[in-house]
Amino acid sequence: MGASLKFYNTLTREKTAFSPIDPKSVRMYVCGPTVYDYAHIGNARPAIVFDVLFRLLRHVYGEGHVSYARNITDVDDKINARALRDHPGLPLNEAIRAVTERTETQYHEDVAALGCLEPTVEPRATDNIPQMIEIIEKLIARGHAYVAAGEVLFDTKSMGDYGKLSKRPLDEQQAGARVAVDAHKKNPGDFVLWKLSSDNEPGWESPWGRGRPGWHIECSAMSRRYLGEVFDIHGGGLDLIFPHHENEIAQSRCAHGTEVMANVWMHNGFVQVEGRKMSKSEGNFITIYDLLHTEKFGGRQWPGEVLRLAMLMTHYREPIDFSVKRLEEAERLIARWPAADPGGAAPCDTVIEALGDDLNTVAAIQALHALAHEAHADKTLLPIFAASANLLGVLPQKTEVDEALASAVDALVSMRLELLKAKNFPEADKIRNELSEKGIQLKDGKDASTGERVTTWELKR
């Protein structure tokens, strides 16, 4: 456990040494998807970035000592709208379930294809309604929330240092004067904890009537349930800093009376497409599914590992401009890396140090290059390369070749070598070309001692 980790903390705007509350139980929470539609490549970024962090923490503190919670938000007005649109015939609850289950399954398929490990726990908002109600009750009891016009609202003025994360103090927000002042709100910045539902909206019984939770409360409830009142790392996209994370912090800290909710707040930068923010109205909206399974982007499909490497080629806090050229470069890199077996090897220190420096995946990838290069000359380094690549989750997969195919290819290879000895180049090249068309790449080398031609082959990736 010699590795020292440093992370940039949005809370302090500084890169500081990471020291877990309990090294035997390192806890991180990442805001997961709201399951109403296909996940886009912007959603892929936090999934990948924090997966690398998860892998790093597991390496440093031990696999059994890291808890990673990533929620599924399955209650949201966007889901309701989608359910009504897609399943007009079904009762509302069934329609909602149809949408959320379908979307959740798709999300899991997508991120698995991107090489993301499963989080330790993946709680659903709808399984945590009583926990949310409990927090809301606490907030009311402590004077941080009030009931008005059928809603329970968080009283932002009741919190002395509201706005610390986003550096957006309350009075400045009001200076903007663009926040619509709802008559029932004490302050414009107050936000909904609970709202009443009409008959055609999903709802749960609560002390304030049949209703549903506000946007932020689910993360406060689930992080507390699975990670405790104060935990180590909270992650998500840059855009969540305000209002989502700010309000999570307000709820959790005021309910529990703690100084912080999480010690370190990490935020990934945005993904752009063709230099512009991705949005449906711009027409440059692209989903993970599209990239993996359709020809919508660049006229072809892209392997998950290529997408993942393309994402990690930029530091997680910088913006990424997603482009075909970028994916092509990532693909070339992966194709050159060896598909090796890590065995029990430990990852290279250079890679660990790079990742330990605020997840410098770029430096880590550079170190992988160097390793791959050395491993070409010295095969004993292959397991180290593989273990290091695994830390980033970018280890090229060995494609299994069945025995029959292997012996058939071997036979053709030796036949070709005979033809070459006889200087029958046209016939020899014919074999090479035919194999190439079947996706098998021959590589000629020289035996170091005898100078004889040695031919190896592999499946093209």
Place this chain on the structure above:
RNA sequence: GGCCUCGUGGCGGAGUGGUGACGCAGAGGACUGCAAAUCCUUGCACCCGAGUUCGAUUCUCGGCGAGGCCUCCA
């Protein structure tokens, strides 16, 4: 209007107060019957201006430019 990022060679992209990472693409070469793979060599850069400094791409200020948040958003 308020707040926050960022600006490095054809492209991607880290980093540093003192001869210009690295990768991709390009060029040349080795190997090869020819390819592929591999190896070697190589050109090209730090938005503009001022300041601090012996010295700035790196620090400070100003400008210009790009992006984000302030409303749902990863």
